[in-house]
Amino acid sequence: MTTSIVAEDLRFSYGDTLAVDGVDVRVEPGRTLGFLGPNGAGKSTTIKMLTGQLVPDSGRVEILGMTMPAQRTTIQGRIGVCFEEKNLYLAMTGEENLRFFARLFGMRGFDPAPLLERVGLGDRGRDRVSEYSKGMRQRLMMARTLVNAPDVLFLDEPTDGLDPVSARMIRDLIRAEAARGAAVLLTTHDMMEADQLSDQVAFINEGRILTLDTPEHLKLTYGTRAVRIRTQRSASQVDERVIPLDGDGAAAIQQALAEGEVLTIHSEEATLEDIFVHFAGRGLDA
Amino acid sequence: MSLTRAGDVLLKDLRLGPRSPIFLWALALPLVFTFLISAVFGDLFAPPARLAVVDEGSSAITEALEDDAGIDVTVLTDTEEMRAAVQGHDYDAGLLLPAGVDEALQSGERVPLQFYVSGASLASTRLVLGVTTLAEVRQVAGQVPPVEVQVVTVGDEDWVPVEDRLLPLIVMYAVVIAGVFLPASSLVEEREKRTLDAVLITPVRMSEVLLGKAALGVVLAVLMGWVTLAINRAFAGQALGMTVFLLLGGIMMAELGLVLGCWAKDANTLFTAIKGGALLIIAPVLFTLFPGLPQGVARVFPTYYFLQPIYEMAVTGSGFGDHLVEVVVCLAICLALLPAVVAMGKRLERRSALAL
């Protein structure tokens, strides 16, 4: 099976500023890669090179076995891109927006209704986008991304600023697309989202990938193998203990459970932000 | 390049058109200007002499004055109304013809006629109205002058009335607003709203986007030019020839619109550029309006090569064959603008991609 996204040693500079400095990426069909990094890290520039908007100063890009930028037109017919900015035609309806982009993909007689239904806009397709709420616009953006049933999805902050219901709907869509076999490259600031959706996570900072691994393995590798337990000893006394899992950890946990009513138990694994700070020396929002 | 995809862009812009103020402007403004300029400005430059007549006895003098092509005659029924209107300068002069004036004149009587003059009327206008009226009075009195006046035209016999000389101005508005404004403002809006990025991420190429937007400008420029010429009854049997020049002018202006639209980073900058460079577009019209200006200078301006042929075919009766040189020049200008369009398109594509 052909790897969906292959990027080797990508480099790009804006004038004298090196924005991407030797980035390597591989995403297989049906897999999701989360791209995490602070603003200005090089995420968007990398995506622009992968989608053909920018030509790398050096490096190689292959999408679905085809070379960018030589086969750009063919590639763009098989990818879907969801921009961070909601660049919809506000004066057109939801249906009109989708039909127009479908035509650009060479799809004649496209029926937007099922796709609109899928993103929860079935009854608003004939309204102008200018009348949509923020969440509705983002859902329409997702619908537009899926118009050509793409084999590769590039999603830039797809749930940024959305309410939990809309955000969950978008995540469900992403999972469904991955299950369908599409390769997904997802950029996000949301650690939980990256955790939930990504098969692998790449941390990028100052144009370089700091680490690339599964979320679970990263958390286990850089976290502490311990459990934090809070128990109510008496009406006025709450105990909190961190018990290492190694050694006689099991016995210690049993004892703690017996000493009072258990209020909470949490594992002390690392968060993705902790891991990023470990590598970058700063937080994702810094 | 895919013409189908360019056509999709064109269709989308046409669908958006009625929802866009610039599109509505491009449709409405030439018509508004046609009305304003044709109906109003002609009179501003060469106002006719206006005479009000109160005829108490259906005199032949009134009929003779009404038949005179050189003055505007209005027959009123009330003397006080006429005096008030003359005083308010609604008319340059007023004439009161009492009942039985014809019979009195024919019997050789000397008839006192009241002639009112507006204080604001020009001395020359008063003279013209007075002399003209006196001539008709003499006619009714049977006084035939023993003289024949032979009119001899000297100098340039091709003088064109001012209202006809305004035709290039009206056509220019129709072609320029549709040809330049529509593609330019459309590109700027797509850039500002970042919808251009969304389009360019599909198989559509920048060249196809530009072609689609240019096609919109050209189609509407030709259409509005046609409508303008039709309303002004200016085809003079040269509809096909004029359409060729409207097409060439539309292409030229659309290319200019694309260059400006690719260059301007926002609507504000676009309008500043158009306002600042308007003279280059409008200049040939000034030379038509004011024939006293050195006409050769007009040839420096590109718009001359489609406006002037249309004007000459409409007004002076020249044929399409008389303007083959202008056809060639128009084609050359359109071809010369192409590299600029391509270069600016590439520049826009790159700048859009670089924008964070």
Next chain:
Amino acid sequence: MSTSIVATIVRKDLRELRADRFFLLLTVLSVVFYPLIFWVLPSTVDETLRVGVVQRDVGPLLEGVEDTDGFAVTEFADEAALADALVSGQGDLVAGLVFPDDFLSAAASQQPSQVSLLVTAAVPPEVESALSTLVSELALVALGEPAPTELLADPVVLGEDRVGDQVALREQLRPLMAFFVLMTEMFALATLVAAEVQSRTVTAVLVTPATRTDFLAAKGLVGTGLAFLEASVVMALIGGFAVGAPILALALLLGAALVTGIGMVAGAFGRDFMTVLFISILMMVPLMVPAFAALFPGTTASWVQALPSYGFVQTVVEVSTQGAGWAEVAPDLLMLLGWTVVAFAAGVVVLGRRVATL
């Protein structure tokens, strides 16, 4: 309302406008272009028909006509010289008359004769007709046929007789120029307001101690102040303040406030630059009608008199061309004041509501 906050917002608005290239260009163009047009146009009205004549014998006959206002005769030695003068524009002749040597004697003996009327293609038909008639009249006078009536000798002049003191076109253009300047400033304000509404910076302002009243007062001051200032500069440059300066200044101030109110409405509804432009022009076109109507002779139609800008235009026309004083223009100024209050109030209410619902 806090004056310091209002002043702060005003300063910010002026800075923003200064950074707006389109606004700056229009301002500079207005200050240069309109006065240039004004001073290029002729300052007097030529109300004389200048005619060249060949044949000295008709001199005595023409003397009577020459005494008439609006007619002047220049003698030429021969037809060729007269034709050359007509074609070259020498002496601003409109036409030429070539009488045969025996014109007077032929006319007196009722012998038909032929007179050539030389004209260029630009001569209006009524002038051609009038000069033909004049020749006929001269022939009849030579024949000894008195005119059956005396029209020109004793006309009744109604209204102030302005022969020799006509209002030049450029004087009539003053209200239109002033209005165009006001329109430019109105558009600048509308764009500024629209930008603040669309970008929601007004919301950011209103969560500080600044109130909606402060915001609206600042917009009103900026709009009115700039419009008044620029219109005054242009009016001064076109000699508009030579007569009735205080009255004109008041009219300009009220006109500035009028367009400011309209600008606030346009800015409240404008989504972006294009829609602001479109809405502004839509609202200004009917307001320009009185200024255009002032260019044409006669009584203004009643529907034009009902337009908000009529009071402004009429005041400027009456003061600058007729030297009207406070008493004469009071009704027009009152009308202008009324409309200004309505427009300004409408602007404040519409924009205030728009801001409140953001």
